Amino acid sequence: MxxxxxxxxxxxxxxxxxxxxxxxxxxxxxxxxxxxxxxxxxxxxxxxxxxxxxxxxxxxxxxxxxxxxxxxxxxxxxPPLMPSSPVGRAHVRAMAALIACDIHPLNNLRVGKALRDMFGADQAAVDAWAARWITPGFTALETLVAQHGADWSFGDTPTLADCCVIPQIYSARRFNVPLDAFPRLLAIDERAAAHPAFATAHPDRQPDAD
CATH class of the missing domain: 3.40.30.10 (Glutaredoxin)
Known part of the structure; x- marks a missing residue:
């Protein structure tokens, strides 16, 4: 691969x-x-x-x-990254889509570049733009984790939802988005930091990282 x-x-x-x-x-x-x-x-x-x-x-x-x-x-x-039940799989897909469809596309690199090039946005404005979409998305996600999560976003093992959650938390920190209102997400992030699969995937550990 x-x-x-x-x-x-x-x-x-x-x-x-x-x-x-x-x-x-x-x-x-x-x-x-x-x-x-x-x-x-x-x-x-x-x-x-x-x-x-x-x-x-x-x-x-x-x-x-x-x-x-x-x-x-x-x-x-x-190991499976989706629950066994159809309803459980739908919940995990919904959590992943909340990030991949509704949050991430609005604060990726090309959107930030467009904000700077087309509207003259400075870094503070780009950060505020990112927070505008990350904060309500994380508010909903925090509730979903409270309903369906245990050690991870859904249940007690990592799922595809966590594959999306952890990178978005990393991105939120890059944009200086306050995260104190999301203790369940922060607990998952802390657990992921100690998990070899997540730790090895961290941006700073990639061969092309600055």
Whole structure:
């Protein structure tokens, strides 16, 4: 497997966590989003959207982190990252989508660049923009974890929801978003920091990190 990524990409971070939880071996090829490396013709030939992550495996190129996470669960079912019941799986998918669909797309690198280039936003304005979407999303997620979580976001083992939660907490800290109102999320983050699969996936530990 070759994971095309960028060390600080939240979407790539999700996939690294899942690969590690599954105990899979993979190589990484970094594409520096700050320099536009993801738009290089050779990479666009692999991933026409010119975004990360992409996973090369068995002659195929898989794109979009939710699709990659689902593929990993389907093809490498042990250890499971989804509950056994259909209702439980729906709850985990909803938690993951809350982040991957409603929070993350509004505070990724290209959105921040557009805010700066098109509207002259400074870092304080970009931070406020990120908080505008992260805070209500985390408020809802904190409630969902209270309803369905134990040691992790859903139940007492990591799921695909946690693969999304941890990178978003990392991103929230980058944007100086206050997190004191989310003790359950912070407890999960603390537990993840001590878990080898999550710790190894941390952006600072990637081969292309600054």
């Amino acid at each position: 070759i994971l095309h990524s960028y060390w600080r990409s939240g979407a790539a971070y999700r996939v690294r966590i899942a690969l590690n939880l599954k105990g899979l071996t993979y190589d990484q090829q970094g594409h520096d989003l700050r320099t536009g490396a993801q738009k290089d013709a050779a990479y666009v030939a692999l991933n026409p959207q010119g975004m990360v992550p992409a996973l090369q495996v068995d002659g195929a190129v898989l794109t979009q982190s939710p699709a990659i996470l689902e593929w990993l669960e389907e093809t490498h079912p042990e």
